[in-house]
Amino acid sequence: MLHIRCSHAGCPQRFKCQWGLTYHLRTVHRNSNWVNSDVPSVGEDFHDLDGLGHISPGAESAQPSWSQPPSPEPQQAPPPRPSQIFHPHLTGNPLPPGTLPLPRTAAQPTDWSPFESEIQCRTADFLYRCVEMSAGNIDELLELWALDKMKSDQLGPFTSYEHMYSSIDAIQLGDAPWKCFTVSYTGDVQPSDPSWKSAEYEVWFRDPEVIMTQMLDKPEFDGHFDYAPYIGLDKSGKQRWSDFMSGNYAWRHSEWYLPLL
Template sequence: MPPRYFGRVDWRPCDSNGKFLEDPKSQPPPRTESTANDWTPFTSRLQFETADFVFQHARMSQGNIDRLLELWAASLIPYGALPPFASVQHLLETIDSIPFGDAPWTSFKARYTGDFPLNPPPWMTAEYEFAHRDPLVCVRNMLANPDFSDEFDIAPYREYDRCLKRQYTNLLSGDWAWEQADIIANDPETHGAMFCPLILGSDKTTVSVATGQNEYHPVYMSLGNVWNNVRRAHRNAILVVAFLSIPKTAPLHDRICKTSTKGLISAHESMQEPSLVYTAVKSCGIIVESSALSRDDFPRADIHELIAGDLLHQIIKGCFKEHLVDWVFAYILLEHGQTKGHEIWGQIDRRCVVSL
């Protein structure tokens, strides 16, 4: 295997508190230290077994669960005892409080709160629903997944082949991760911490085709420490953390498109104002109190470095298939008129066919 070089100092394993281990070859402790009698958050084995039976095995309806608990309580009256759960609501709340497993989904509604023109378009007065779950819980679940233990990078590294030519494989093998680790290491309070970059992506779903003025965008998240082959294999290394309803004529999208010729700085400035995009980001649990996007909310996120293009959307569709072609065609029609413009466009088409 090609050599890997970790950081500018020798890498040493440490415990969960960031203290170096006396024996670097010692094995990590078990993933759980709970005892055999620990049924948290259930109070007893009976309560756990009851919840497991009615919810997982029998799959009882809530009405039947309530009826069962009532009969159970009636049978225990002579003994002054109580059933494992007071009601079906008590049972569901206990199940939801289990600190393991997937992050629960929640939702909220939002609407445009900026200034209204004289005759506002429908999207300004409409209400939109955002479904999301806590990305921090999702990240913790990924970090705790033992399936990634042999395909996981704990620190940025630089990899070279036998000819000492730099190799770029996974996210932590790049310069950005290396530089971020150097910045983080300057803070003594972060010594012993592990750099965990997050990868976010979104694209509208097929249900957006027939949904009027709304497009629906799932927001995907992955952990940058996981190797690329794991992410491509969909082994729980990519999770959906939000499901956004975005109006097709959102003003922020128009503003970013209009300022795109001025460079990324203009686009970044356009994103500073509160908008539906802010609401979308807030739904992912990133911003809690801030009323606008700013670099202070994302200390390791630089829009100029982190917006990554892809072949389909930024090259094929963005340059050749949609935007650039439409802009050139519209310019030709404005400059030469309909008849002459279509004639010129026909010549361009024929030349493209010949060149291909």
């Protein structure tokens, strides 16, 4: 009775004694690694070897072949999808790679920036917002305040209304402050020319840099716009343009500005 199986993985041979198995391993599987695992029993139509590892009478002269394990099916590649190639250097992130952004911190109760003290802040709020005092009256009040402070060798909260206005304009909270400048015609003016050539006109504006800084500082805008130029590709790998940062203009200007940074 053949009750000893070959210990080589995938080999279905069985033997009557241990030395027959040893002979088989040294001759057939001499250059293979031994694997001590049971193998499944062979079918009835397979001709077993005798104890010496020879084919029994009536067996086919050709070496038996055992079935190889089925090869795994190749995995299907994921379907193509749109992608973006961002600029390698101008990423819009000032932090080193892998660094978490700094947490947002609330202002301290004693922080009156951009004012130097609480008295400056409250005086500006009262004169400018509450009573809407004129510039001339503000200067008069500040002069009286300074005369009183001179007795103790101290200064008033502001030196003039311009000083107070500039402190108010330096406030970073809220909307960007309005600014104004005047323009007029600079050519030759004849007596018969229309009146607009000799008139001055006010131009009111907000600083675009301040507006952009305030937009970038708001957490509500996070993830709603692109911080860096990029090349957009569709499913077929062709470039597509959808907004300003995906255009060639933004990418070209990034190449121009990079040597200056």
